[in-house]
Ligand SMILES: *[C@@H]1O[C@H](CO)[C@@H](O)[C@H](O)[C@H]1NC(C)=O
Ligand SMILES: *[C@@H]1O[C@H](CO)[C@@H](O)[C@H](O)[C@H]1NC(C)=O
């Protein structure tokens with residue numbers, strides 16, 4: 454009896470040592486866009502965090518190998534910003550399951566987006582049971598020596614692929630998304646930001662900022678895809694419209710307004726046009742400053758909206774939109 458259990462213990466220790474040596478633990482991928490504190494949409498609701506779980510910009514050079522803090526969920530989007538090298542030969546973006554290396558045949562490659570500059574080839578495919586799928590999606594080449602933005606929105610049945618902010622195509626899931634555990638980026642590229650954020654947003658949608666209200670200096674950050682128009686509101690505790698922003702992309706017009714004591718006030722219409730055409734991903738930011746809400750579009754100062762609520766430290770309570778036309782990828786509130 455004694456010898457058998459001693460042997461078992463020795464063997465399992467050996468096994469543990471072997472597994473540990475072979476299983477390098479890679480850093481997490483960032484799951485929020487805010488540099489410090491954040492209240493972030495996650496697959497099940499919202500999540501308050503004191504700091505990002507991982508740097509927004511992954512450290513180092515190729516290969517960039519990052520671990521997902523959790524499984525991948527339909528509704529999340531993987532945002533990758535970077536710059537291609539001056540004379541690139543090969544770049545690949547890989548979603549891996551059960552391995553951390555695209556060339557390893559032990560796991561699955563749920564998505565392999567490759568850019569083979571020598572052959573002038575760019576395509577997306579998968580590797581299952583060590584076999585590359587010959588049914589590829591042609592995707593072209595990212596231009597050399599240039600910054601790029603790509604996004605992979607995880608849908609129930611496919612990845613929605615965005616190149617330079619606009620939908621390129623869909624790529625059907627061939628490996629279950631819930632086993633994807635690592636993102637690997639290889640080759641002649643630098644990565645400036647990498648995040649897995651957001652969730653599927655239903656409509657109509659209403660939520661309470663932080664579960665309470667918007668604080669002073671909070672920055673609401675919405676990443677969405679522009680439809681021909683959209684509209685959303687911030688409501689006070691009595692659900693009166695404290696701020697409403699309507700954007701008509703096709704007419705290139707926007708209006709902002711609020712309801713005070715039961716009546717709509719003056720429409721505000723000014724501001725330079727920074728919105729992308731229909732179909733593109735954009736970022737809206739609304740900062741709750743002392744005197745006004747500061748509105749930004751894709752990082753550009755767009756307009757301010759003088760507070761019409763008596764107490765901006767407490768009166769901005771709900772975020773709401775009611776129409777399908779607002780296609781939201783992620784909603785976050787960043788605090789210092
Ligand atoms: C981000 O990842 C951390 C683990 O690093 C986890 O605790 C947290 O819930 C995640 N946040 C969101 C919004 O998914
Ligand atoms: C947006 O503007 C276009 C062109 O002026 C107009 O036809 C359309 O009705 C507007 N949409 C909304 C929702 O107001």
Ligand SMILES: *[C@@H]1O[C@H](CO)[C@@H](O)[C@H](O)[C@H]1NC(C)=O
Nearest residue numbers: 712713714715716718761763
């Ligand atoms: C709204 O009503 C309150 C209470 O009746 C009043 O004190 C306030 O001046 C009114 N505000 C405006 C802008 O009319």
